Amino acid sequence: MATGGGGGVASNLEGHVSNFAQSATGRNAAPAVPNMPASASAPPISPPVMGLHREPMYNWQATKSSLKERFAFLFNNELLSDVKFIVGKGRQAQRIPAHKFVLAAGSAVFDAMFNGGMATTSAEIELPDVEPAAFLSLLRFLYSDEVHIGPETVMTTLYTAKKYAVPALESHCVEFLTKHLRADNAFMLLTQARLFDEPQLASLCLDTIDKSTADAINAEGFTDIDLDTLCAVLERDTLGIRENRLFGAVVRWADAECYRQQLPLTSENKQKVLGKALSLIRFPLMTVEEFAAVNPKPRVDYIDRPRCCLRGKECSISRFQQVESRWGYSGTSDRIRFNVNRRISIVGFGLYGSIHGPTDYQVNIQIVDSDKNIILSQNDTGFSCDGTGNTFRVMFKEPVEILPNASYTASATLKGPDSHYGTKGLKKVTQESSAGTKTTFFFFSSPGNNNGTSVEDGQIPEIIYYT
Structure with a gap:
């Protein structure tokens, strides 16, 4: 038997994912996410589903009206299968049939396993580090685009999706976990x-x-x-x-x-x-x-x-009244100049994210003393967005002290896809605290800007600060 390889997750993760559904008795035991709704578990696959079709099935293709239905029918089915996987360890191991073409079409790792320079010729492949239920979730997704995950399988499915380079299923797992985060x-x-x-x-x-x-x-x-x-x-x-x-x-x-x-x-x-x-x-x-x-x-x-x-309530001001798309990036910086009527500490910005769905950005953020042209603080960081018109926080490593009536420039240089942007910008924004203290920002277009941001529209919609 051959042992299946995969990239993206080290083999020592096995102990973390295999115990996810058990109660936590130590750091290496990952419990099921509390209070998540249960989902239907994958059925046992010994004997395989083909066992349900003991009589030969003639012209079964005619009963399936779409390509998706025909491939879904072949999921976990001995019919036309040309590879078997022995998934799991010991007595819990299960034998799962599959079709090399379907797997290679959905995963670069499987493609290399079956068609690469060191392709396996074995008809049975051992996967001792993969949970059978998680492997079935992966196969179901590759055969039919259906997502079957629950609190008891989400982490092992995430591990399997990363191991076999199926980012779409990985995203579904992360979305599931994010939805139930508390x-x-x-x-x-x-x-x-x-x-x-x-x-x-x-x-x-x-x-x-x-x-x-x-x-x-x-x-x-x-x-x-x-x-x-x-x-x-x-x-x-x-x-x-x-x-x-x-x-x-x-x-x-x-x-x-x-x-x-x-x-x-x-x-x-x-x-x-x-x-x-x-x-x-x-x-x-x-x-x-x-x-x-x-x-x-x-x-x-x-x-x-x-x-x-211990240093006061976090506040943020928004300088735009409307969100639009699209705003592009070419290695240049978006800047806006401002001053404030009282002493504050700026800790970060809210930035717009992608118009193309969930993605990651790299960003350099800066606070510049406009009069002295000195960078007071900067941070090379990044953020993840969900594809909506919301803003996403990027933070400095330390708070930046801002003195009243002095001139400063907020700068952000992003690397990533086209994003949303703000319009109908305000030149003056006042925020009142619960104690009645008013903080007023005044905005001006920055001569150092070279990506289009101005008072009226652009990036850097929010400034996050402490009073």
Whole structure:
């Protein structure tokens, strides 16, 4: 028997995806997404579906009125099949028939497997790292464009879609996960998004954690995340939680990690398993009483930059009244000049995304002191959009202090497909806080712009800031 190969996901993911439907007992066990609606599971395929057609079927093609129906009939059917897959391990393995032509037409990996320079000649191919239900979901999609996924199969199907380079099915899996994303499963999905290299899903998980930090860290999945994911979250300035409560959650994670590593629950072992994460706790932000409860006191330097919940409410202003399409990019920058009536800190922009459906952009964002022509801050980053006329956040690494009545320029240089853009722009936008404080932006066309953005229309529709 031959063993089927595939690209895009390392083989060590097997342990993560095969346990997705089980309850989480450790970091490597990925539970089914809580409270997701169940979907019909794929039927057992031993014996194969062809077993239903024990009598020869003559002229079956005449009973199918479309190409889709004829190919759907051949799904998981011995009829005309020229390859068999032994999917799964041990007693759970299943033998699934397929047709090389259909698979090669839908997947470059299968095409290389059957028709490439090192094509297999085996009639049976072993796939021990793939779950049978997930493989059937992949085949069903290749044969009929039908998507059959549910909370118990979505992660294993995502793994299989990436392994065999079927991005359309991969997108359906990510869409399913995004639709069911909530605070109580955000950490579990964040771990999986990082594992499967899904930046769009990871970004949405982090946004959910920012908005509902307390609920997210109290969920069961928080203590199952890996150390790198924990550090990625602790580095964020946008967590909406006080530091002592965040520290309490980190201690819970350390307890769980000691248990996983079979270490006694001592302060020394907790500090050992936390490693670099411990220095990301901002102890100087705690009150004297809160810090007094920390014992023993760690001997490292700590960040004292306030998180967003301690430095004021996040605000954003929109300078356009209408959204249109299309706006193109050729390596040039969109810029708009502005000043503000009071001191604020800008943390990012809202940008328009693609008119062609979900896609990713690369972007360089800048804040420039217009009078001195000095770049105050910039960030080479990216964002994912969903194809709607909404705006999508891109953030600076640190807040940028803006002084009243000084002149600044917001700049964005995008690489990606044509996007939406704003029209009916406003020269003056005022936003009033709940405390009655008014922040007023004044906009002017920038002489440094070379991609068409102006006061009246273009990119950079939103500025995100703290007062």
